[in-house]
Amino acid sequence: MGHLLRITGYLEIAIICMWIHNPRALATIGMVEASLRGEGPDGKDEDLLKRLRALVEEARDYYAGDDFPAAMARMRVAQDLVDLRIVAIGRG
Amino acid sequence: MATETERKHGIEALTSGAMAEVWAWVREKIPPGVEVFDAHAHIGTDVDGRTMTADGMRERMLAAGVGRTIVFPLNDPNARDDYSGPNDVVWAAYESYPEFFVPFFRLNPHRDYEREFERSVERGFMGLKLHPVSQEFDLDDERAVRLFGMAAEAGLPVLIHAGFAMKRVVEPLLPTIEANPELRLILGHSAMTEVLEAARAFENHPNILFETSVVSAKDLYVLFCSLDAGRICYGSDIPYGDIPSTLHATLAAAEAAGVSEKQILDLVSGNIRRWFP
Numbered sequence: 001m002g003h004l005l006r007i008t009g010y011l012e013i014a015i016i017c018m019w020i021h022n023p024r025a026l027a028t029i030g031m032v033e034a035s036l037r038g039e040g041p042d043g044k045d046e047d048l049l050k051r052l053r054a055l056v057e058e059a060r061d062y063y064a065g066d067d068f069p070a071a072m073a074r075m076r077v078a079q080d081l082v083d084l085r086i087v088a089i090g091r092g
Numbered sequence: 093m094a095t096e097t098e099r100k101h102g103i104e105a106l107t108s109g110a111m112a113e114v115w116a117w118v119r120e121k122i123p124p125g126v127e128v129f130d131a132h133a134h135i136g137t138d139v140d141g142r143t144m145t146a147d148g149m150r151e152r153m154l155a156a157g158v159g160r161t162i163v164f165p166l167n168d169p170n171a172r173d174d175y176s177g178p179n180d181v182v183w184a185a186y187e188s189y190p191e192f193f194v195p196f197f198r199l200n201p202h203r204d205y206e207r208e209f210e211r212s213v214e215r216g217f218m219g220l221k222l223h224p225v226s227q228e229f230d231l232d233d234e235r236a237v238r239l240f241g242m243a244a245e246a247g248l249p250v251l252i253h254a255g256f257a258m259k260r261v262v263e264p265l266l267p268t269i270e271a272n273p274e275l276r277l278i279l280g281h282s283a284m285t286e287v288l289e290a291a292r293a294f295e296n297h298p299n300i301l302f303e304t305s306v307v308s309a310k311d312l313y314v315l316f317c318s319l320d321a322g323r324i325c326y327g328s329d330i331p332y333g334d335i336p337s338t339l340h341a342t343l344a345a346a347e348a349a350g351v352s353e354k355q356i357l358d359l360v361s362g363n364i365r366r367w368f369p
Contacts, residue, residue: 019256054110062105070105073337077114080309080341084348087313 001089003040004082007052010035011079018063018072029060029075048085052078103155106336118339119157121347126357127159130335131364132251132280132305132327135193136181138166144331146185150192156335159361160368161328162251162278164196164221174208175199183215194368196221196251201235202228209242218368219249219278225257232264240268244275249367254290255281255306262286262293269297276367278303280327284311291318298323301363305329305338309345316349321356325364 014028022028036053039046055078063071107115122128130153137143144166153161163185165171165178179197186195196219197212199205212220220243222236229236231252243250254261261283269275282302283290291314294300302319304312305327315324328338339360346356 051110051113058109058111067105069331069334073106073334074110076306076308076337077111077340080337080344083308083310084313084344087310087348 001086004045004086004089007032007035008079008082008086011075011082015072015075015079018068018075026060026063029056029063032056032075032078033060045085048081051081055081103152106334107155111336114340115336118336118343121343121356122157122339122360123357126361128157128326128335128339129361129364129368130158130161130328130330131278131301131303131325133161133163133330134166134332135163135185136165136168136178137170139169140167142166142331146188146193149185149330150189152330152335153192156339158328158335160192160194160365162194162196162219162364162368164219164251165198167223167226171198171200173200173203174205176208176211179208179212179217183217194218196249198223199239200227201233201239205239209239213246213248217248219251221251221253223253225253230260230264232267237268240275241272244272247274249276249278251278251280251303253281254279254283255285258283258285262289266293269294269300273297273299275299277301278325278364281305281329282307282311282315282324284308287311287315288318291315295319301325301367303327303364304342304359306333307341309341309348312341312345313349316346316351321346321351321359322363324359326360 010032014032017025017028033056036049040049055074059071059074135144135146135149163182165182168178170177175198182195186193195217197217198221224231276299278301280303282304284307302315302324306329326342328335
């Protein structure tokens with residue numbers, strides 16, 4: 001779960017930066033991509049990580065292309081997927 | 093701000109690529125024939141450059157299977173003193189597509205609002221929108237409290253922004269709610285920063301609905317675990333939010349919290365429809 005907590009933390013930073021139009025928003029999306037590289041510690045969340053990588057990669061491209069809604073939708077969904085997975089793990 | 097790229101790609105970009113699987117999941121959760129009711133969207137222009145037209149809003153609704161939407165002005169640079177101009181834009185949208193839109197008017201409690209309130213009620217607006225952050229007032233400001241009382245007396249629901257940048261929601265609102273039990277109130281963004289406190293404080297006030305637009309799934313999960321789903325309604329916050337990602341957050345959080353399929357359908361449609369049949 002610690003791995004997923006790291007990822008949602010970076011997603012939070014990036015979403016806030018996008019929301020307030022911080023000039024480093026694109027860099028913070030890159031931080032999320034970095035947090036998603038490689039297999040998770042126990043290999044149990046690979047399907048989720050694959051979906052997250054696709055969402056965040058597209059979000060980066062849409063944000064760079066000046067399409068804010070398409071980028072933000074993907075970042076929100078990515079964070080929601082991670083957070084609800086953390087909730088599910090917590091519930092056992 | 094809304095760019096040409098956004099306008100061109102608007103809807104397709106939200107349901108293609110990695111979003112296609114997300115959108116397919118959302119559509120699977122909403123049976124054919126169920127008309128989603130969006131309780132929070134904007135038409136007009138904002139000081140930050142964002143815009144949404146009646147046609148743009150209608151296109152998005154049709155593409156996503158949304159039947160009706162509560163619409164109201166943005167934080168409009170042309171608001172002048174009384175918001176009459178932006179309110180006129182929303183009214184024109186309603187007159188163009190009355191079957192799609194439920195028009196709310198917007199006011200600034202710091203300004204003279206009596207005339208515009210009266211004009212809007214006479215015109216047939218169906219509710220009032222107040223934004224404590226954009227208009228820089230507290231929910232217990234006496235001018236806002238007076239407006240809540242006027243809305244209660246007129247039988248008008250009030251939607252208040254209770255989301256991003258809100259520092260106080262429950263404590264300043266509670267005396268007004270207790271003094272006006274007939275007041276119908278929609279908490280925009282579900283009072284997300286105080287979601288648990290709000291669910292507890294307003295649990296026994298059935299005229300208060302929690303609206304879900306751009307609230308994260310983790311906040312919504314807490315809400316669904318703390319409050320009867322019959323008190324929660326779906327919203328998109330277009331043009332700041334969008335229909336696919338906000339529906340996904342609402343439905344996924346509700347499912348994770350064990351909300352029944354029947355209740356899930358009510359929260360995307362029936363709960364707010366009770367106020368606007």
